[in-house]
Amino acid sequence: xxxxxxxxxxxxxxxxxxxxxxxxxxxxxxxxxxxxxxxxxxxxxxxxxxxxxxxxxxxxxxxxxxxxxxxxxxxxxxxxxxxxxxxxxxxxxxxxxxxxxxxxxxxxxxxxxxxxxxxx
Amino acid sequence: xxxxxxxxxxxxxxxxxxxxxxxxxxxxxxxxxxxxxxxxxxxxxxxxxxxxxxxxxxxxxxxxxxxxxxxxxxxxxxxxxxxxxxxxxxxxxxxxxxxxxxxxxxxxxxxxxxxxxxxxxxxxxxxxxxxxxxxxxxxxxxxxxxxxxxxxxxxxxxxxxxxxxxxxxxxxxxxxxxxxxxxxxxxxxxxxxxxxxxxxxxxxxxxxxxxxxxxxxxxxxxxxxxxxxxxxxxxxxxxxxxxxxxxxxxxxxxxxxxxxxxxxxxxxxxxxxxxxxxxxxxxxxxxxxxxxxxxxxxxxxxxxxxxxxxxxxxxxxxxxxxxxxxxxxxxxxxxxxxxxxxxxxxxxxxxxxxxxxxxxxxxxxxxxxxxxxxxxxxxxxxxxxxxxxxxxxxxxxxxxxxxxxxxxxxxxxxxxxxxxxxxxxxxxxxxxxxxxxxxxxxxxxxxxxxxxxxxxxxxxxxxxxxxxxxxxxxxxxxxxxxxxxxxxxxxxxxxxxxxxxxxxxxxxxxxxxxxxxxxxxxxxxxxxxxxxxxxxxxxxxxxxxxxxxxxxxxxxxxxxxxxxxxxxxxxxxxxxxxxxxxxxxxxxxxxxxxxxxxxxxxxxxxxxxxxxxxxxxxxxxxxxxxxxxxxxxxxxxxxxxxxxxxxxxxxxxxxxxxxxxxxxxxxxxxxxxxxxxxxxxxxxxxxxxxxxxxxxxxxxxxxxxxxxxxxxxxxxxxxxxxxxxxxxxxxxxxxxxxxxxxxxxxxxxxxxxxxxxxxxxxxxxxxxxxxxxxxxxxxxxxxxxxxxxxxxxxxxxxxxxxxxxxxxxxxxxxxx
Numbered sequence: 001x002x003x004x005x006x007x008x009x010x011x012x013x014x015x016x017x018x019x020x021x022x023x024x025x026x027x028x029x030x031x032x033x034x035x036x037x038x039x040x041x042x043x044x045x046x047x048x049x050x051x052x053x054x055x056x057x058x059x060x061x062x063x064x065x066x067x068x069x070x071x072x073x074x075x076x077x078x079x080x081x082x083x084x085x086x087x088x089x090x091x092x093x094x095x096x097x098x099x100x101x102x103x104x105x106x107x108x109x110x111x112x113x114x115x116x117x118x119x120x
Numbered sequence: 121x122x123x124x125x126x127x128x129x130x131x132x133x134x135x136x137x138x139x140x141x142x143x144x145x146x147x148x149x150x151x152x153x154x155x156x157x158x159x160x161x162x163x164x165x166x167x168x169x170x171x172x173x174x175x176x177x178x179x180x181x182x183x184x185x186x187x188x189x190x191x192x193x194x195x196x197x198x199x200x201x202x203x204x205x206x207x208x209x210x211x212x213x214x215x216x217x218x219x220x221x222x223x224x225x226x227x228x229x230x231x232x233x234x235x236x237x238x239x240x241x242x243x244x245x246x247x248x249x250x251x252x253x254x255x256x257x258x259x260x261x262x263x264x265x266x267x268x269x270x271x272x273x274x275x276x277x278x279x280x281x282x283x284x285x286x287x288x289x290x291x292x293x294x295x296x297x298x299x300x301x302x303x304x305x306x307x308x309x310x311x312x313x314x315x316x317x318x319x320x321x322x323x324x325x326x327x328x329x330x331x332x333x334x335x336x337x338x339x340x341x342x343x344x345x346x347x348x349x350x351x352x353x354x355x356x357x358x359x360x361x362x363x364x365x366x367x368x369x370x371x372x373x374x375x376x377x378x379x380x381x382x383x384x385x386x387x388x389x390x391x392x393x394x395x396x397x398x399x400x401x402x403x404x405x406x407x408x409x410x411x412x413x414x415x416x417x418x419x420x421x422x423x424x425x426x427x428x429x430x431x432x433x434x435x436x437x438x439x440x441x442x443x444x445x446x447x448x449x450x451x452x453x454x455x456x457x458x459x460x461x462x463x464x465x466x467x468x469x470x471x472x473x474x475x476x477x478x479x480x481x482x483x484x485x486x487x488x489x490x491x492x493x494x495x496x497x498x499x500x501x502x503x504x505x506x507x508x509x510x511x512x513x514x515x516x517x518x519x520x521x522x523x524x525x526x527x528x529x530x531x532x533x534x535x536x537x538x539x540x541x542x543x544x545x546x547x548x549x550x551x552x553x554x555x556x557x558x559x560x561x562x563x564x565x566x567x568x569x570x571x572x573x574x575x576x577x578x579x580x581x582x583x584x585x586x587x588x589x590x591x592x593x594x595x596x597x598x599x600x601x602x603x604x605x606x607x608x609x610x611x612x613x614x615x616x617x618x619x620x621x622x623x624x625x626x627x628x629x630x631x632x633x634x635x636x637x638x639x640x641x642x643x644x645x646x647x648x649x650x651x652x653x654x655x656x657x658x659x660x661x662x663x664x665x666x667x668x669x670x671x672x673x674x675x676x677x678x679x680x681x682x683x684x685x686x687x688x689x690x691x692x693x694x695x696x697x698x699x700x701x702x703x704x705x706x707x708x709x710x711x712x713x714x715x716x717x718x719x720x721x722x723x724x725x726x727x728x729x730x731x732x733x734x735x736x737x738x739x740x741x742x743x744x745x746x747x748x749x750x751x752x753x754x755x756x757x758x759x760x761x762x763x764x765x766x767x768x769x770x771x772x773x774x775x776x777x778x779x780x781x782x783x784x785x786x787x788x789x790x791x792x793x794x795x796x797x798x799x800x801x802x803x804x805x806x807x808x809x810x811x812x813x814x815x816x817x818x819x820x821x822x823x824x825x826x827x828x829x830x831x832x833x834x835x836x837x838x839x840x841x842x843x844x845x846x847x848x849x850x851x852x853x854x855x856x857x858x859x860x861x862x863x864x865x866x867x868x869x870x871x872x873x874x875x876x877x878x879x880x881x882x883x884x885x886x887x888x889x890x891x892x893x894x895x896x897x898x899x900x901x902x903x904x905x906x907x908x909x910x911x912x913x914x915x916x917x918x919x920x921x922x923x924x925x926x927x928x929x930x931x932x933x934x935x936x
Contacts, residue, residue: 020927069647071642079681
């Protein structure tokens with residue numbers, strides 16, 4: 001099982017920001033996989049050029065969300081089709097509130113993608 | 121009183137027609153003399169292409185023979201080129217012949233434009249204007265010889281077609297990207313290109329001619345700017361015409377591009393009128409026959425003082441290439457403030473586009489079925505408002521007139537039995553009502569199954585439903601429509617498929633815009649469906665949207681529960697070799713692939729491959745000669761075979777060979793859902809063909825072709841579709857089935873489900889006509905030209921490399 005890199009609950013931990021590439025390295029309506037010490041991260045880019053990062057693991061059965069089809073600000077998991085809200089990691093529709101893919105801190109500066117990881 | 125003297129310069133279509141118009145009005149007014157540069161009587165220049173093609177002889181295209189000249193007291197000087205008009209002395213001078221005149225008709229026509237290319241003076245470089253040109257081409261047209269025609273306009277295409285009919289390999293080289301761009305829009309031009317290929321004429325578009333190359337003073341080829349050379353034994357320049365004005369200019373008449381005439385067709389000299397391609401009227405020159413006939417009527421009026429006048433002509437065009445029905449008129453390409461009504465029937469190769477502006481017909485282009493061209497042209501010229509006939513306008517005059525002013529049911533009742541209801545399948549009202557009455561049909565689907573009516577594009581569905589209503593009264597309830605494709609749209613799959621074709625929607629954004637999608641970029645259900653519909657509708661043209669592919673089709677492997685992938689190389693017909701098996705074993709060792717399994721489709725599955733390893737795994741499999749098995753796609757999967765006559769003592773035919781032949785032709789094709797084939801060499805059916813999407817059972821007398829089997833979620837035996845005698849017929853028929861399925865089924869609809877929806881009888885009907893089968897086969901073959909590529913090899917070569925690499929490895933060793 002992958003362990004969340006950060007927890008959204010409680011005090012915000014100090015983050016180390018790492019440049020992991022350009023926004024344009026991710027296809028529009030697509031995603032890339034980003035290996036990390038705590039498991040893979042999925043970095044998404046929507047059709048209207050927004051970016052999101054979630055742990056690459058569907059709350060349903062751990063499917064790799066980075067391999068799903070991205071539509072509006074959501075992704076459909078390739079294994080069993082659960083639709084995940086990219087902004088919250090939560091399921092959508094009937095799957096809302098049935099588990100979350102943890103959100104990974106992501107920032108964009110001058111077209112570069114910065115991922116924030118908790119300090120060791 | 122002596123008669124006035126009328127001298128006509130030009131013995132062509134315009135000159136003689138003008139004379140006829142004069143004679144019609146006042147046969148006794150003039151003594152008439154005609155000079156013609158060609159040594160022959162008046163013939164129909166438009167029909168030169170059929171003469172070139174060998175479909176007609178010269179005597180077939182003579183308009184006025186010697187008796188016409190004799191009966192009307194006309195003196196003909198054929199082969200006498202006029203050298204001067206002496207306007208002071210009022211004498212027309214030819215070689216050794218002087219003719220005094222009171223009035224003159226100038227009808228010299230036009231000269232073909234010769235491009236000033238290097239080598240244009242070589243032997244074998246000709247233009248296409250008169251019978252002599254045609255004869256020169258025919259002389260060169262030995263079967264197997266090659267012709268290049270520069271110019272993809274009306275004349276160039278006709279010349280190339282004629283030469284192809286004479287057994288030559290003809291190629292049209294055209295500067296523009298659209299054939300006949302002055303008459304056709306891009307869609308019709310595309311269809312024309314295809315139709316020409318079927319008639320042995322290749323087209324090279326967007327091609328700049330640079331030099332005509334030759335050997336010993338004789339043409340051998342045409343070199344293009346991009347460096348390519350088109351070899352040829354004859355080169356025809358058909359790039360356009362120029363009004364023949366030299367004589368008029370020398371005589372001091374006013375000349376711009378053509379000889380300037382007023383609305384009475386009178387030149388700057390009131391004794392001289394001009395007509396045809398040599399004139400310029402209100403700034404316009406004409407090269408088509410209809411306006412020239414209008415001009416000739418005016419010349420008749422002017423020369424007999426009958427008033428009248430010429431105000432210019434609206435233009436329409438018909439192409440005379442046999443079997444290709446093309447019509448265009450007016451603003452056929454649309455434009456700002458215009459609306460389009462478009463109808464396409466891929467099955468018949470029909471494309472119709474009516475352009476509306478301010479509620480009136482402003483133009484039309486018709487391809488494949490131009491029967492209503494004249495009607496649209498009349499509507500356009502008369503400027504009649506069409507608001508009340510708009511809904512049926514595209515179906516043509518017969519349907520529209522039948523319905524005008526009536527309420528819909530009464531209108532349908534009033535239609536004659538011979539009225540065509542279903543244009544796609546040519547089904548008349550009487551056939552439908554007859555089938556309803558005699559076979560007790562009560563549903564739309566039943567009518568579709570029995571008659572094919574409304575089974576293709578579906579646009580006549582309301583008409584068919586009204587007929588059912590008329591026949592059955594309250595006994596008929598129109599079916600409630602099928603469910604929407606997904607939550608992004610209210611439209612069902614069938615509607616979306618039709619709209620993509622009918623409205624020429626060639627990208628996902630275009631389709632979503634036109635069909636009013638309620639989401640910005642669709643969802644995981646509609647995007648793959650739309651992407652497939654585009655691939656099917658616009659083969660070779662549409663660029664696959666990889667972001668709209670399900671992961672398996674995006675990375676060409678099957679995702680597994682742990683995010684690894686499985687890899688299944690193709691084994692043609694289930695046959696393999698020791699070398700292939702060794703390569704598979706080596707790959708499994710090299711990449712530590714944890715599981716190797718034999719599949720139900722007679723191949724080998726490598727399970728647990730890491731995504732990043734896929735290109736390297738494929739490279740090794742490619743190196744051993746293996747390609748993608750598409751085990752991951754809505755595509756052709758396997759063709760399972762038994763060993764047939766090769767080994768089996770019961771085999772009746774070479775089932776393995778047929779299976780391999782089919783798989784090698786069908787592989788790479790994208791389909792609405794997966795397609796599995798089986799070929800069994802005898803009715804013992806060891807290849808289990810009768811639970812496949814398409815199954816072939818070989819028997820002593822031929823091949824039974826079955827469809828609609830399934831052995832998964834549902835268990836279904838196949839239904840017998842047809843039986844054919846030869847392997848080649850079996851091959852063609854299977855390809856035709858795959859194509860009709862590709863064109864008609866809804867995304868994710870397996871053949872058995874599609875068959876349940878449209879009916880086996882409807883599918884039989886689609887394939888009944890050999891011409892339809894051939895057309896389906898050809899469309900499939902066309903699509904396969906750009907599909908039958910190994911996606912693995914493309915990715916080994918670096919395509920979409922980022923797909924198989926992580927975004928970054930910088931975090932891997934970051935603080936943990």
